[in-house]
Amino acid sequence: xxxxxxxPPCSILLLAGGRGQRxxxxxxxxxxxxxxxxxxxxxxxxxxxxxxxxxSCNRNRELYAPFADQLVADGEADFPGPLAGILAxxxxxxxxxxxxxxxxxxxxxxxxLRDMRETANQHREKPLMLRHDAHWEPLLCxxxxxxxxxxxxxxxxxxRSPGRIMRSLGASALECPDHDPRLANLNTPELLSAHKxxxx
Numbered sequence: 001x002x003x004x005x006x007x008p009p010c011s012i013l014l015l016a017g018g019r020g021q022r023x024x025x026x027x028x029x030x031x032x033x034x035x036x037x038x039x040x041x042x043x044x045x046x047x048x049x050x051x052x053x054x055x056s057c058n059r060n061r062e063l064y065a066p067f068a069d070q071l072v073a074d075g076e077a078d079f080p081g082p083l084a085g086i087l088a089x090x091x092x093x094x095x096x097x098x099x100x101x102x103x104x105x106x107x108x109x110x111x112x113l114r115d116m117r118e119t120a121n122q123h124r125e126k127p128l129m130l131r132h133d134a135h136w137e138p139l140l141c142x143x144x145x146x147x148x149x150x151x152x153x154x155x156x157x158x159x160r161s162p163g164r165i166m167r168s169l170g171a172s173a174l175e176c177p178d179h180d181p182r183l184a185n186l187n188t189p190e191l192l193s194a195h196k197x198x199x200x
Contacts, residue, residue, distance in 0.1 A: 007117050008096065011052040013089035014042050015082055015139060016064065016103040017074055027060050029103035041106035043067040049113060052094045056085030082139055083162045087155060090148040097124070102139045107182050116142055119174045127166040132176040132183060138163030140183065141171075 016029030016039055029039035039055070046053060055068040064071055072088035074080055082102075089098055097120060101108065120128040120142035127147065130137040139162070143151075147169065154165045176183060 007114075007121055009052075010050060010097045010099050010117060010120075010142070011054060011089070011093035011095045011145075012046045012050045012099045012101070013054045013056060013072075013086065013093070014039065014046070014068075014101055014103050015056050015085045017056040017058040017082075017085045027057075029055075029057065030060060030063055033106060038103050038106055039064065039067050042101060042103055042108070045106075045108060045110065046099075046101070046113065049117075050095075050099075054089050054092055054098075056089055081160050083151075083155060083160050083165075086143070086162055087148075087151055090143060090145055090151060093145050096145055097142055098145060099142045100139060102185070104185050105140070105183060107184050108140075109182055112176070112182055116140075116174055119172060123172040127169055127171040128174060129163070129166055129171050130176055130183065131173040132180050133178045136163050136167070136171075136173070137183065138166060141166065 014029070016027070030037045033041065043053070051069070053068050054070045054072055055064045056072050056074070057064045058073050061071055070092050072085070072092050074084035075088060076084060086100060089100065099113070099116060099120075116128065116130070125144060127144065128142040130140040141162070143166070150169065151165055159165060
């Protein structure tokens with residue numbers, strides 16, 4: 001039996017640059033869950049997978065710096081949305097593909113991350129997004145760095161939805177089970193509290 005060839009290296013972007021409106025304006029990546037900031041849970045999952053770990057943050061850079069190889073910030077002020085963070089990550093990425101994750105999915109696991117990379121490697125010219133319950137997850141994706149000019153053109157034309165851009169480019173879908181607990185967005189105090197007892 002032959003083993004699968006090693007996957008090509010990828011850059012990884014953790015999105016922590018939002019306004020945190022659902023968290024009362026708190027910096028979401030630094031909110032504690034199971035005794036650690038959310039960003040620490042994600043960093044531990046992805047650190048073995050890349051030598052180019054990027055965090056998009058617009059405040060508290062000194063607190064995020066120990067978790068990343070690079071920090072990026074939005075090109076515009078006043079929290080213009082996740083597409084701004086993705087653009088900054090694509091510009092900074094040192095590898096041909098950028099795997100993107102939001103900072104509030106601490107239950108994502110290594111098999112799913114591997115599946116994302118393997119599926120993206122089979123369709124290297126296209127973006128890849130997770131999909132479940134007939135719903136795309138545009139912030140859980142892999143984007144070829146070569147598509148940066150298209151993303152920039154869309155941004156300059158007023159587009160702010162990364163999902164619309166990727167679907168227009170014929171994005172591949174990695175289907176996940178309905179109600180997949182690995183994709184739980186802990187983006188409100190209630191959800192954080194409800195998931196306190198979930199093992200990491």
